[in-house]
Amino acid sequence: DVKVTQSSRYLVKRTGEKVFLECVQDMDHENMFWYRQDPGLGLRLIYFSYDVKMKEKGDIPEGYSVSREKKERFSLILESASTNQTSMYLCATHAHSSHNEQFFGPGTRLTVL
Amino acid sequence: GENVEQHPSTLSVQEGDSAVIKCTYSDSASNYFPWYKQELGKRPQLIIDIRSNVGEKKDQRIAVTLNKTAKHFSLHITETQPEDSAVYFCGPQGGSNYQLIWGAGTKLIIKP
Numbered sequence: 001d002v003k004v005t006q007s008s009r010y011l012v013k014r015t016g017e018k019v020f021l022e023c024v025q026d027m028d029h030e031n032m033f034w035y036r037q038d039p040g041l042g043l044r045l046i047y048f049s050y051d052v053k054m055k056e057k058g059d060i061p062e063g064y065s066v067s068r069e070k071k072e073r074f075s076l077i078l079e080s081a082s083t084n085q086t087s088m089y090l091c092a093t094h095a096h097s098s099h100n101e102q103f104f105g106p107g108t109r110l111t112v113l
Numbered sequence: 114g115e116n117v118e119q120h121p122s123t124l125s126v127q128e129g130d131s132a133v134i135k136c137t138y139s140d141s142a143s144n145y146f147p148w149y150k151q152e153l154g155k156r157p158q159l160i161i162d163i164r165s166n167v168g169e170k171k172d173q174r175i176a177v178t179l180n181k182t183a184k185h186f187s188l189h190i191t192e193t194q195p196e197d198s199a200v201y202f203c204g205p206q207g208g209s210n211y212q213l214i215w216g217a218g219t220k221l222i223i224k225p
Contacts, residue, residue: 031211040122040217040218041217042119042202042215042216042217042218043157043202043204043215044215045212048211048212050211090156090157094211100145100147100162100206100213101147101159101162102159102204102213104156104157104158105156106155106156107156
């Protein structure tokens with residue numbers, strides 16, 4: 001079974017703080033994704049990575065950055081958190097060799113006050 | 114890029130009846146068409162998928178049908194049960210091999 005974990009289920013931060021969200025997978029998947037999920041807007045792609053130290057912008061990268069120093073870990077960074085970044089953040093992984101199924105982490109609900 | 118529309122946004126059906134959710138996409142190169150289910154408070158999980166060389170696929174009470182000419186695919190759930198209540202997302206594969214382009218989701222409510 002693929003196991004995808006995220007560092008926190010719930011997080012409360014203040015405006016202007018630097019926030020780190022971490023995602024770890026144990027299945028040696030090459031591709032990793034960060035999404036944010038808001039009611040009525042579905043899953044919107046922030047960034048993805050298809051290899052260590054590689055990253056690509058998704059549809060809504062503004063205000064975010066990412067880091068992939070090791071294959072199993074993909075970090076999402078909010079350099080200066082703002083209230084409009086209050087959301088559910090979901091990490092997902094995908095293996096090159098598989099069909100296209102993505103495996104999701106449990107999500108982090110971030111509230112920025 | 115790929116444009117995906119999912120309808121309806123909310124669907125309420127009587128327990129035991131059938132439910133159909135439709136996903137329309139724009140990229141004629143798409144060749145992989147999955148449906149994900151997200152129960153309240155849980156992560157999205159794949160429930161069924163289809164590739165472009167197949168018109169229909171069934172797995173017990175759920176099925177997916179694909180119309181490549183019209184660029185849409187649908188999720189069919191028969192004999193609905195309370196545990197089918199969830200948000201369902203379609204996610205056809207976009208331009209790259211890695212990305213799925215997600216619909217906005219359909220909230221399915223099963224009335225007892």
